[in-house]
Amino acid sequence: MSNLAQPPLPTDLSASIDDKYTRHSGRVFLTGTQALIRLPMLQRERDLAAGLNTAGFISGYRGSPLGNLDLGLWKAKEHLAEHHITFQPGLNEDMAATAVWGSQQVNLFPGALYDGVFGLWYGKGPGVDRCGDVFRHANAAGSSKFGGVLVIAGDDHAAKSSTLPHQTEHFFKAVMMPVLYPANVQEYLDFGLHGWAMSRYSGCWVAFKALADTVETSASVSIDIATVNPIFPPNFKLPPDGLNIRWPDPPLVQEARLLNHKLYAALAYCRANGLNKLIIDSPAPRLGILTAGKSYLDVRQALDELGIDDALAGEIGIRLFKVGMVWPLEPEGVRHFAEGLEEILVVEEKRQLLEYQLKEELYNWKDDVRPRVIGKFDEIGEWSEGGWLLPATGELPVATIARVIAERIGRFFTSPTIAARLALIESKQKAALTPIVLAERKPHFCSGCPHNSSTRVPEGSRAVAGIGCHYMVTWMDRSTSTFTHMGGEGVPWVGQAPFTSEKHIFANLGDGTYFHSGILAIRQSIAAKVPITYKILYNDAVAMTGGQPVDGILSVARITRQLEAEGVGKMVIVTNDPAKYAEITDLAPNVPIRHRDELDTVQRELREEPGVTVLIYDQVCATEARRRRKRGKMPAIAQRVVINEAVCEGCGDCSVQSNCLSIVPVETASPSKAANSKKDRIPRSTGKIGQF
Ligand SMILES: Cc1ncc(C[n+]2csc(CCOP(=O)(O)OP(=O)(O)O)c2C)c(N)n1
Numbered sequence: 001m002s003n004l005a006q007p008p009l010p011t012d013l014s015a016s017i018d019d020k021y022t023r024h025s026g027r028v029f030l031t032g033t034q035a036l037i038r039l040p041m042l043q044r045e046r047d048l049a050a051g052l053n054t055a056g057f058i059s060g061y062r063g064s065p066l067g068n069l070d071l072g073l074w075k076a077k078e079h080l081a082e083h084h085i086t087f088q089p090g091l092n093e094d095m096a097a098t099a100v101w102g103s104q105q106v107n108l109f110p111g112a113l114y115d116g117v118f119g120l121w122y123g124k125g126p127g128v129d130r131c132g133d134v135f136r137h138a139n140a141a142g143s144s145k146f147g148g149v150l151v152i153a154g155d156d157h158a159a160k161s162s163t164l165p166h167q168t169e170h171f172f173k174a175v176m177m178p179v180l181y182p183a184n185v186q187e188y189l190d191f192g193l194h195g196w197a198m199s200r201y202s203g204c205w206v207a208f209k210a211l212a213d214t215v216e217t218s219a220s221v222s223i224d225i226a227t228v229n230p231i232f233p234p235n236f237k238l239p240p241d242g243l244n245i246r247w248p249d250p251p252l253v254q255e256a257r258l259l260n261h262k263l264y265a266a267l268a269y270c271r272a273n274g275l276n277k278l279i280i281d282s283p284a285p286r287l288g289i290l291t292a293g294k295s296y297l298d299v300r301q302a303l304d305e306l307g308i309d310d311a312l313a314g315e316i317g318i319r320l321f322k323v324g325m326v327w328p329l330e331p332e333g334v335r336h337f338a339e340g341l342e343e344i345l346v347v348e349e350k351r352q353l354l355e356y357q358l359k360e361e362l363y364n365w366k367d368d369v370r371p372r373v374i375g376k377f378d379e380i381g382e383w384s385e386g387g388w389l390l391p392a393t394g395e396l397p398v399a400t401i402a403r404v405i406a407e408r409i410g411r412f413f414t415s416p417t418i419a420a421r422l423a424l425i426e427s428k429q430k431a432a433l434t435p436i437v438l439a440e441r442k443p444h445f446c447s448g449c450p451h452n453s454s455t456r457v458p459e460g461s462r463a464v465a466g467i468g469c470h471y472m473v474t475w476m477d478r479s480t481s482t483f484t485h486m487g488g489e490g491v492p493w494v495g496q497a498p499f500t501s502e503k504h505i506f507a508n509l510g511d512g513t514y515f516h517s518g519i520l521a522i523r524q525s526i527a528a529k530v531p532i533t534y535k536i537l538y539n540d541a542v543a544m545t546g547g548q549p550v551d552g553i554l555s556v557a558r559i560t561r562q563l564e565a566e567g568v569g570k571m572v573i574v575t576n577d578p579a580k581y582a583e584i585t586d587l588a589p590n591v592p593i594r595h596r597d598e599l600d601t602v603q604r605e606l607r608e609e610p611g612v613t614v615l616i617y618d619q620v621c622a623t624e625a626r627r628r629r630k631r632g633k634m635p636a637i638a639q640r641v642v643i644n645e646a647v648c649e650g651c652g653d654c655s656v657q658s659n660c661l662s663i664v665p666v667e668t669a670s671p672s673k674a675a676n677s678k679k680d681r682i683p684r685s686t687g688k689i690g691q692f
Contacts, residue, residue, distance in 0.1 A: 021079040025224050032215030035188035036122070036152060037072050037080075038223065042189065043118050043196055044083040046225045052146055055114045056085035057103035059096035061516070063124030064161040065212035066154035067545040084114070089551045092487070092516040093127030094134055097151075101138035104147050104245050116146025118196050124154040125166030126485060136175040139205040140254040142245040142262070148199030150192060151177065151207045157349055158395045160212065163467070163483065165394070167350040169326055172207040176258055178266040179207040179327045180275070181293035185219040190228050191324060194273055197230035202265035203243030203257070209326075213294050233268040267330050275324035276333045280310050286317035287408055288337055288344040288371065290354060295347045295396065296322045302402035305425055307417045316413045329357035338362055338371055345408055346375030347401055351392045374408075399429035443472055447662035448622030450539050450576070453596055455480065457506055458603045463535070464490060466518070468510030469544045469621075470537050476659070480508070487517025494528040504531045504607045511559075512542030515550040519562065526567050526612045533606045533613045534568075539621035547624045556618050557586045564588035569611045572602050575618040 020028045021038055024045070030038065040056040047054040058080075062070050073080065073087045080087060090096025100119040106112050123131070128151075135151070143149050153172070159165040172179045178198065182191045188210075195206040243262050270276060291299045299320065303313060313320065321337045323329065326348075338344060338358075346355040355375040362370060372379050378389045389404055390396060406422045445452050455473040457463045463480040465471050466489035473480045484492060490507030509518045514536055525532050538556055542548045560571055573581070573593045581593045594602050596619065606613045620628070628634035643654060645666055655663050 021076055023223060026222070027220045028223050029218060029220050030185055031218040032185050032188055032210065033066070033068050033072050035185050035221065036069060036192070036210070036215070037076050039189055039192040040085050040118065040120055041079060041083045042193060042223065042225055044085065046193065047115075047146070049225065052115045054084070054146055055117050056080075056083065056120065057100060057117050058085065058087045058120045058122075059090045059099045060120075060122030060152070061090050061093040061096055061127050062542065062545040062548060063127055063154060064545065065156060065215050066122050066124055066152065066210060069122055070548060071546055091551050093123040093130045096123070097121050097131045097134040097138060100149055101134065101141065104138070104142070104144045104149060107144050107147070108245065108247050116144050116148075118147050119149040120152065121149065122152040122154070125156060125162065125168050128153045128168045128171055129166075132171070132175065135177065135205070139175055139177045140258055141249065142203035142243060142257075143199045143205060145200060145242070145244045148196035149205040150195045150199065151205055152210050153207055154210050154212075154215065156212055163471070163485070165350075168207070169209065169353050170351060173327045173353070176263060177205050177207045178202070178263070178325055179209060180324060181209045181326045182214060182324075183293050183296050183322070184214060185217060186221040187324075188214070189221060189223065191275070193228040194230060194275060198266055198269045200244075201232055201269050203245070203262045204266050206266075209293060211294050231272045233272040236265060236268040238265065263328055266325070267328060270325045270330045271332055276330050277322055277324070278319065278337060279322050280313045280318060280320035282314040282317050282319055284317050285319045285340050286342045286412055288319040288321060288341040289347060289405070290321045290323065290334065290337070290344055290358060291347040292323040292326050292354060293349075295349055298396065298398045298401050299347050299405075301398050302405055305398065305421060306402055306406055307421045316409055318409065323354060326353055327357070329354060329361065331361045334358055334361055335365060339369055341371040343372040343374065343408065345404065346373065347390060347396075348375065349396050352376045397429065399425045442475055444661055445469065445472060445659065446622050447660050448625070450617065450619035450621065451537060452659035453599065454535065454537050454617040454619070455508060456599065458600050458607070461504070461506060461603070461607055463506035463508055464492065466507070466509050467513055468537070470508050470510060473508070486513050487521060489513065489518055489521045490532050490534060491521050491524050493532050494524060494530055497528075497530045504533070506533045506535055506603065506607075508535050508537060510543070511536060511538045511540065511554060512550055514559065515552065515554050519566070522563065522568065522612065522614075523566055529611055531610060533603070533615055536614060536616045538616050538618045539624070541621040541624040543621045543623065547621060547627065556616055557584055559616060560588035560591050561586070563614055569613045570606060570609045571614045571616070572606065573616045573618055574599050574602055577619075
């Protein structure tokens with residue numbers, strides 16, 4: 001599909017599941033996530049081969065599309081240990097980045113056991129946003145000579161699994177961190193190794209964009225460490241004291257080093273190693289297409305669907321340039337690419353990053369070389385709603401890219417084939433926009449999920465949501481609206497309470513989020529003395545991202561003691577299993593334990609209390625419970641409720657009460673109450689209710 005170098009075919013055809021981490025040459029089958037796990041092992045192998053005794057340090061925080069990375073790293077524990085790689089997840093992204101910063105300081109002090117420690121940070125877009133302060137400081141401080149830092153940012157352009165779409169390149173530009181954007185799994189390995197080499201050479205931390213579309217794909221890739229051979233630019237003059245981390249290091253000196261040298265060193269590295277490259281050239285070039293990452297693949301697909309192969313592209317006058325380092329944009333390569341072109345179409349997802357940089361590189365360059373640059377807008381630059389050429393919202397469909405390419409080449413080249421292909425693409429796009437199945441399948445709590453019960457609020461009250469599976473309550477008829485980012489739960493109330501006649505609200509807060517940062521939100525509410533009840537939904541798992549444990553020690557008892565020390569008012573534990581508390585002796589004093597059947601009463605009591613109160617809802621995540629039972633770590637369910645079809649009148653109340661999707665309506669010969677009722681709820685229900 002592309003001109004990217006293809007790895008050689010294997011000669012040894014034996015295979016095992018562990019090959020991905022143990023093979024030293026040839027090809028292995030990897031997902032993007034597995035490539036990120038193998039990558040530090042390859043780095044250590046490369047270093048050893050170069051006579052360096054290095055170690056690796058990985059830290060970060062989970063979140064899609066990097067939700068499974070920590071699970072994979074835990075599974076690969078032995079392989080990582082063999083390669084002297086330590087994985088220590090952060091309590092949150094910021095703490096993780098700070099720990100990675102530390103990995104670059106190892107060789108500043110006596111006692112270092114290694115020549116250097118290469119660091120790897122990971123997190124999803126909102127986690128990157130959270131790290132502004134630490135990234136700015138740590139990038140200015142720099143990498144160590146035989147360490148280097150790679151910052152893996154998981155982006156979700158279409159908010160498929162996020163509360164907002166995100167694109168992190170602009171953030172990295174703000175903290176002046178060079179950004180690599182791999183297009184496929186092979187480039188995860190190649191750019192990853194280049195990233196560390198560039199980081200060591202330039203002293204910068206190096207960002208690495210991992211999009212769901214690439215990190216969640218798999219491919220057969222080459223893991224030969226010899227395929228990537230970093231070249232340190234021979235003609236680039238480094239300052240005598242180098243660019244790496246040191247101490248002491250005054251702020252203005254750091255700023256000057258970064259702006260005067262480090263970023264230029266990164267550009268020189270990019271140039272010397274051909275990270276940006278011309279993929280298709282033409283003897284008589286007219287239209288250039290500049291693109292990167294996923295968009296590069298989309299451009300290739302668009303050309304393919306238009307029936308334009310590389311040879312025809314050259315004949316038509318198309319030049320295609322693929323950018324590997326999207327910020328800062330290396331000028332020599334793009335100027336060379338631009339020379340002789342009439343027009344350049346920049347194809348990139350979301351808000352423009354390459355387009356502005358390209359214009360900057362060309363504007364004052366040569367009076368006679370000034371190709372038109374279009375991308376998000378055409379040359380008329382209509383800044384009006386609907387004026388976009390390649391829209392920045394949502395995802396950029398291949399059909400849109402194909403249409404724009406066809407239109408732009410249509411000015412000097414037409415062919416019946418392209419016209420026919422375009423018509424086909426457009427009709428397919430139209431058909432895709434008209435769904436055949438109109439039913440929407442909204443995500444819902446799992447059957448047996450404690451949030452089915454815990455997220456109810458008593459009549460007359462309302463709740464606010466937070467990040468986690470429980471966020472889905474905002475889609476249900478449960479008086480719960482608005483939410484915050486992870487760790488801000490309930491705090492908007494601090495800015496509302498003084499200005500409203502409303503007396504009290506409930507705020508939902510998952511235990512994973514409490515541990516990540518949410519305890520600070522509670523502290524803020526205590527400081528502001530607002531009347532609020534935090535419902536800490538203790539399901540003993542970071543459920544939404546795959547059921548990971550919190551990254552340290554947490555228990556209901558610990559939470560009660562922490563919050564008592566913070567100064568909260570009344571606390572109550574509500575649980576499906578009060579009996580287990582007979583053995584728990586380390587709760588904070590005066591914390592009653594109530595059965596979940598009393599949830600409504602408890603909430604009515606707490607909303608009358610002054611200040612910040614806390615309800616800890618203790619019931620294990622249903623999916624986690626299923627896993628534990630399967631592994632023999634939790635007793636089997638002793639009691640089940642069965643709905644007998646023969647006596648069920650089909651009132652539908654079991655569905656309403658349990659909120660459980662596993663209760664399936666069954667049509668029987670006898671009439672159902674619900675079908676006759678005004679509400680016309682569910683015709684007839686039957687099913688097993690486990691633990692809901
Ligand atoms: C800053 C940030 N980091 C990571 C995420 C990804 N994320 C979404 S939900 C979630 C888990 C929340 O767990 P918990 O609070 O225990 O709630 P549960 O899913 O168990 O209901 C995470 C880590 C995010 N949204 N924001």
